[in-house]
Amino acid sequence: MPPLSSVTGAAALLFAAFGSQAWAKTCYSYGMDYQNGGSYFINSLSTDAWTFVSQFEGCQTDVANNILVDPNGDELQCTNTNLTPNDVDQMSTCPINKNALYSGAWSVLIISNNGNGDPIAYERDFSLTVGPQATSTYTPTVTLSATTTPLVNVTSTTTQTDTTVLAPVTITSPSKTLKPTTTVTPSRVTNTKTVIIGTITSHKYTLSILQATKTKTATCKTPTQQPTPDPTCKITPTLVKAAALETTTAASAKFRRVVDRRVPADRVQRIAERKARLAAARALEKRAPDVATTTVTDTNTADYVTTTSTSTAPAITLTVTSLRVVQV
Template identity: 90%
Template sequence: MSPLSSVTGAAALLFAVFGSQAWAQTCYSYGMDYQNGGSYFINSLSNDAWTFVSQFEGCQTDVANNILVDPNGDELQCTNTNLTPNDVDQMSTCPINKNALYNGAWSVLIISNNGNGDPIAYERDFSLTVGPQATSTYTPTVTLSATTTPLVSKYNEDPVFDESVLTIAATDVTSTTTQTDTTVLAPVTITSPSKTLKPTTTVTPSRVTNTKTVIIGTITSHKYTLFISQTMKTKTATCKTPTQQPNPDPTCKITPTLVKAAALETTTATSAKFRRVVDRRVPADRVQRIAERKARLAAARALEKRAPDVATTTVTDTNTADYVTTTSTSTAPAITLTVTSVTTITSTSTPSPVTVYSGKTTLSVVTVTATTPTRTVTRFTHARTVTTITRTTTVPITTTTSPAASVTACKRLGGILS
């Protein structure tokens, strides 16, 4: 026999003795919705069965036995999951509802003979916070659009009063007083010789004041009101799926009692050295095992809390009286008020001379009544009107629905509906 044949035969014998395990691909498990070292919220108002999702890589065709371990160390056997194909979500359902869970450190044990490969025994530790789902109310803020109009006063010194040049009044209206004052002088007396004396006296009545009001325009101010229209929309909740945890599950620190874990058995068999899970000491004392598990979780609490259940749901307030209103103001072109001045003219009236005749005969004094003096006061004013303008804004009220089929499909993916 040649040396080459001897080497080849030895290799074949070695493979026959140990089988393919020496070169077998390692089988790993990964947590999806609940991952090792994570912290999660559970809705205590839900009576759904508690489930978890795993993915496997490099495993043989077989199933994994799944065991849920509560904070007191008690075990619950969950449904089995397939080890193949690779990176496919496998959901296990446990015989406990969410409303029966409680705060503390929980674990999932994944045990399998892995077909013709090396047996596996993995432990996924996580912490649960159990409580009722809270509801947060969102109150919308609505905007009222208002328009302000600047007001400008323009004074025209044209002495001619022409109402056609007036425009719409603006703010405090400029008012010009127009008056005519007439001063009546004493009559000049002329004496001429005559037989008849005919004295004349002019009496001027008291001045009468007339007031003239001119409306030069109408100022319209706006009062704004807001009408809130609500539109109802319905959307289907979307499933947010988790990403595979970066590291596979660690090997078991807990020895299960419900199933036999070949990977945890102590053996001196030659093939044992090819197993990925090597012999190690597992604390026999249950209290010690629980204490160590809590310590491992406490050390991993730096991870951000995740939420297989949504801790808080948000709804939109439908009572429009609660809405906060803000005002957005824009500026319109200015309105100009033009007031034309009316000039006050003072005139002097000189009556006709009074002729006094001297002579033998003196007649009675004749009293002449002059024209009544008048003063005209012109007041400019404007009319005011208030127009109510209603602005309408629409607030969408969205209701999220979660069909049963969507809930089931999302749960199998290890996701959360939101």
């Protein structure tokens, strides 16, 4: 039986070797513009280089090797990103343009020795739909607001009667006459005079569109960090060495974390599993960074739809007075 001191010393060495990993602060990566399980649209007409942004938490001062994996399992090595400081956007640029991408299940591998901490090997899976960006034309509708005022006509007639009284005269008539006397009554004479006391002018509305251009500075909304960190790599990269995925001795394997386990090397199986994982996420709406449809406003005012919105104002009463003269 070995001395107690040697057993205690061995335990101390074992704890020193693996205990630091168990108690060390874990280094996590998070997707920003492309997040694990997301579904995104890419404009195939764009010649911009494809980039992605990550944030890190709890990591040591070091860099991460970034690898883009296409739906066929081929790898492209992208630019490195810093692991520090915490929660700061770190962008990686990949050697492929957007117009060279195609629809399918893609992945980003984040590999790092994490300085003096535990090595990391994370995998960010997402689905891309690649196609030309459509353009939708918006034609404005211009509405003319018009107010109509009803007119009520009231005619008032005033009658004035003029009476003529003839002075009596003496008429000498023969004592005898062959014809009887005839009385003649003159007919009534009516004079009507019309006076114009007001004139109403009716207005007709016409619509004329005056086009004006206003320049506004575009604003962008920064994506929020995904709620959970990236999962452990299920793909073993070939372009870089991932210490977190290396096999270990039976003694040390007991103390290695989940992220340090070696994953199966069957490439066909890995690709099939990745496609299956993303198929479950295809119900998600296509998101940024590219917009599937852009909307532009028609600048030809002749195409604009014009309508008239009419309201009725209180009525105006116009009274017309006429004078009628009757002579008797």
